[in-house]
Amino acid sequence: MNWPMIKHVMAKDWYFNRLALVGYFLLGLISVALLSVKNTGAFYAGAVILISSLIVMGWHLIFVTVIKERKSQTLPFLMSLPISPMDYTVAKMLINVGAFLVIWLLLAVSTFWVILNVDTIPNGLVTFASIALLELVIAFLIILAIAIITESETYSVIVLTISNISVSLFWFWLTSISAIGSQMSSQEIDWNSTVLTFLAAEIVIGLAAICTAFYFQSKKQDFL
Amino acid sequence: MNMSLDTPNALAIDMRNVSKRYQHFALQDINLQLPKGTIMGFIGANGAGKSTTMRILMGLVRHEQGEVTVNGCPMPNQQVAAKWDIGFASEDMRLYQEASVQWHMNYMQSIFPSWDIQYAKKLVQKFDIRAEQKIKGLSHGQRVKAGLLMILARKPKLLLLDEPTTGLDPVARHEVLNELMDVLLDEDRSILFSSHNTHDIEQLSDQITFIDKGKIIGCEDKESYLEKWRRIRLTVPENAVLPPLQGIIEQRRMGKQAVITTKRFDDHVANTYQKCGAQIQAVENMTLEEIFVSEVQASRNNNAQEATS
Known part of the structure; x- marks a missing residue:
């Protein structure tokens, strides 16, 4: 693998996204702060802002680093550098997954801290929050894979829309599963088999999305 | 040059029996040899196959048949090694709108040890570009010249230029063509220059290749034509x-x-x-x-x- 050039491509993408990423992180922190306010309205506002900032951050990253590269016709410039299509794919995957996961992890940890330390929020919410927050990562990985494979704004927007609708429906469904839903009002955290199965399935789907992107990229005959 | 053209090292580009098929277009049995130190004009109408040929040479389109070697590197497998010494510019290539010309120059300098700072500065002046200006603030001609600056200051051994002068005003075209002629003062450097503007090609090239509907229909030195x-x-x-x-x-x-x-x-x-x-x-x-x-x-x-x- 051509690591020096992969780093150059990642550095370029970091340069163009760094301010926006800091902004999304700060927005995420504000939402976590709202979660900790002992007020139902503030809690819901915080949850909505947290989820929205993660979804929008993911879409922003994918749009600027992958779709815009094709749309703004900077891809020929990038590919004129000494990189192969596979180097390009590795670089795009790493910068997107890396940037998203770092901020997601910081916000997830902050969220768990709030859940565990604010009296009015039941500790049992941790399991639901784990599955829900991990689902945002999975949705991000699927959209990223589609964007890398198709380089199409249209297809990516379609998948983004479907995934956003699915996220709400999925969470609604989660709350109806007693092994998960019953914990949302409990002080006990129960990492039962249902919760662990959901988490494992999400990780498998996420890895499958990454592998699918690499598989289709390796089969591409034309890169420009 | 004393090297025989049969010697792989004497050729900057060597395409033998290269074919590539699409649904409505096919590049057929392309044979193209560019000796080092020459400028070849690659002339064809729109859709003739110039860009596809260029992209095959860059390793960005996989050919289905035949062999392609660029600077001695088989393509597309050794495209990374080959691209260190290829400067590629195409009509549809753009720089990053939100970044300045200077940012692009710094970026290229961080990648290419061959980047010539003094030459880059000279080109900024010659092409009448302001280094601190963002790409989105440049005129079309300035953007094209900025793109060429990025590859010229790297001093690659081979320039693949796919319609680089399209849309340029006569003054800008003159500046670009003059600079390309200067490139050839180094006899190891070669240029494949595609265009449907025969005036530019006539001014610049040693050899001329005509392509039409995916086939090479003529290839001779300019004087012979x-x-x-x-x-x-x-x-x-x-x-x-x-x-x-x-x-x-x-x-x-x-x-x-x-x-x-x-x-x-x-x-x-x-x-x-x-x-x-x-x-x-x-x-x-x-x-x-x-x-x-x-x-x-x-x-x-x-x-x-x-x-x-």
Whole structure:
């Protein structure tokens, strides 16, 4: 693998996204702060802002680093550098997954801290929050894979829309599963088999999305 | 250069029997050799296959048949090694709108040890660009020149330029062409320059290759084209029959007047017509554009005849 050039491509993408990423992180922190306010309205506002900032951050990253590269016709410039299509794919995957996961992890940890330390929020919410927050990562990985494979704004927007609708429906469904839903009002955290199965399935789907992107990229005959 | 063209090291580009098929277009049996230190003009109409050929040379489009070697590296497998010494610019290439010219120069400098800071500064002045200006604030001509600056200051051994002067005003085109001519002062450097603007190619190239509908229909050095191609205007007696000489591309007769286009003009051609009773009114030189158009029409006529027979 051509690591020096992969780093150059990642550095370029970091340069163009760094301010926006800091902004999304700060927005995420504000939402976590709202979660900790002992007020139902503030809690819901915080949850909505947290989820929205993660979804929008993911879409922003994918749009600027992958779709815009094709749309703004900077891809020929990038590919004129000494990189192969596979180097390009590795670089795009790493910068997107890396940037998203770092901020997601910081916000997830902050969220768990709030859940565990604010009296009015039941500790049992941790399991639901784990599955829900991990689902945002999975949705991000699927959209990223589609964007890398198709380089199409249209297809990516379609998948983004479907995934956003699915996220709400999925969470609604989660709350109806007693092994998960019953914990949302409990002080006990129960990492039962249902919760662990959901988490494992999400990780498998996420890895499958990454592998699918690499598989289709390796089969591409034309890169420009 | 003393090296034989059979020596791989003597060729910057070596394409042998290269084919690539799409649903509505096919690049067929392309053979293209570019000796080091030469500029080849690659002329074709829109959709002829110039860009596809260039992208195959960059390793960004996989050919289905044949062999492609660039600077001694088989493509696309060794594209990373090859690209260190290839400067590629295409009409549809853009720099990053939100970044300045200076940012792009710093970026290229961080990648390429061969980046020449002084030369880059010289080009900024020569091309009348402000280094601190963002790309989105530049005019089209300035953007094209900024893109060329990014590859020229790297000093690559091979430049692949796919319609680089399209959309430039005459002054900008002149600046770019002059700079490309300077590149060739280093005899190891080579340029493949595609365009449908024959004036630019005529000004710049040593060798000319014509491509049409995915096939190479002619490849010679520029001087040969300009020396051998002629339009002959004749006055011919009513019943005289003009012999079918080799190299005749087109023959038009209107009464006693005849216009012959040949790609193999010499004294023998003139003498043969005179022996048939024809009087030569004029032997006209042809521009590269006229040669290109005639070659394309002849190729298309041949294809049509082959298809019907």
